[in-house]
Amino acid sequence: MTIERFLTRSQGQWRSMRSAHSLAFRQFEDVLSHIEIVLLSADHPDVSDILTRESIDPATIFSPFQMSWEAESDWEPDDPSATSKGSCILIPIPENDRAGKLVRSVGYAETESAASTYHFLDDDTFVLHTTYGQSIAEERIWFISEHVRCRSSVLRTSAGSGVLQTSFASEVRRIATE
Amino acid sequence: MTIERFLTRSQGQWRSMRSAHSLAFRQFEDVLSHIEIVLLSADHPDVSDILTRESIDPATIFSPFQMSWEAESDWEPDDPSATSKGSCILIPIPENDRAGKLVRSVGYAETESAASTYHFLDDDTFVLHTTYGQSIAEERIWFISEHVRCRSSVLRTSAGSGVLQTSFASEVRRIATE
Numbered sequence: 001m002t003i004e005r006f007l008t009r010s011q012g013q014w015r016s017m018r019s020a021h022s023l024a025f026r027q028f029e030d031v032l033s034h035i036e037i038v039l040l041s042a043d044h045p046d047v048s049d050i051l052t053r054e055s056i057d058p059a060t061i062f063s064p065f066q067m068s069w070e071a072e073s074d075w076e077p078d079d080p081s082a083t084s085k086g087s088c089i090l091i092p093i094p095e096n097d098r099a100g101k102l103v104r105s106v107g108y109a110e111t112e113s114a115a116s117t118y119h120f121l122d123d124d125t126f127v128l129h130t131t132y133g134q135s136i137a138e139e140r141i142w143f144i145s146e147h148v149r150c151r152s153s154v155l156r157t158s159a160g161s162g163v164l165q166t167s168f169a170s171e172v173r174r175i176a177t178e
Numbered sequence: 179m180t181i182e183r184f185l186t187r188s189q190g191q192w193r194s195m196r197s198a199h200s201l202a203f204r205q206f207e208d209v210l211s212h213i214e215i216v217l218l219s220a221d222h223p224d225v226s227d228i229l230t231r232e233s234i235d236p237a238t239i240f241s242p243f244q245m246s247w248e249a250e251s252d253w254e255p256d257d258p259s260a261t262s263k264g265s266c267i268l269i270p271i272p273e274n275d276r277a278g279k280l281v282r283s284v285g286y287a288e289t290e291s292a293a294s295t296y297h298f299l300d301d302d303t304f305v306l307h308t309t310y311g312q313s314i315a316e317e318r319i320w321f322i323s324e325h326v327r328c329r330s331s332v333l334r335t336s337a338g339s340g341v342l343q344t345s346f347a348s349e350v351r352r353i354a355t356e
Contacts, residue, residue, distance in 0.1 A: 019197030021348040028208040122300045144332045168346030170199040
């Protein structure tokens, strides 16, 4: 599995069921959302901006993409601000076919630029490690069929090994007729 | 990682948060439960019974264990039958350090004896495939710290590749003073 193949399989629109587990409080949070993954050209202006700001050589990047998400369950007609939505641009910098770095414009847990490292397990599970200011996230994404992906995440304190939260999402591809 | 090391790490009492995703209906089911994993001796009477019934050579097995679970959220004082609990005995038959078979007295999805195959990924994630009468289950279990495990499962129709349900559990070890 290469990042190119992984992203080609991932592009499109997905309906997500996501459950977050707050371990200390034993609380569940279930969210339905829509996700869209669009591959971008390497000379897309937003990509160029990030490369300049982060001092990244454009020759080292591969297959940048944009991921957008919008929660369904938070949607309230009278309060547009309640909608949980967002978008970020991600830029892979492969080191080899199985591993590399991933630069993103906005992290999940904190609203700052974040650098991640990724690698593939021997069954082609995609594993992503991201260090934020106060926490470390590990995500895993694996396809269980052409149109269904699973995504798990673990959020730890960066100071120690304490696990703050886990989450799991089932992502089903939306077909064109919807 | 060997099955011996994996089971040694797994034995004990765990508090589980489990979310099941019904993909067709987009429904969530969240359950709090207790899990206990106890290693059994190879000559335990219940183990011997299974070996005899399944015509398994006792010399091929390794580290049988019992797993018991009981849901918290279903517990109702006036209706003991509402409690979701159960127990099964599992008997590993290793083929090598990284793979083998697992015989269980009772399957999760159907109340019949089930044979599974297991293997470890290169990051020591335990992967279990079980074929039931009408469905195929794939489970993954991985430790994210000494006292926290993650467990994901996918349930498919055995006839095709349709995904019926996914689930994810966060399992936190119970300490002795609880």
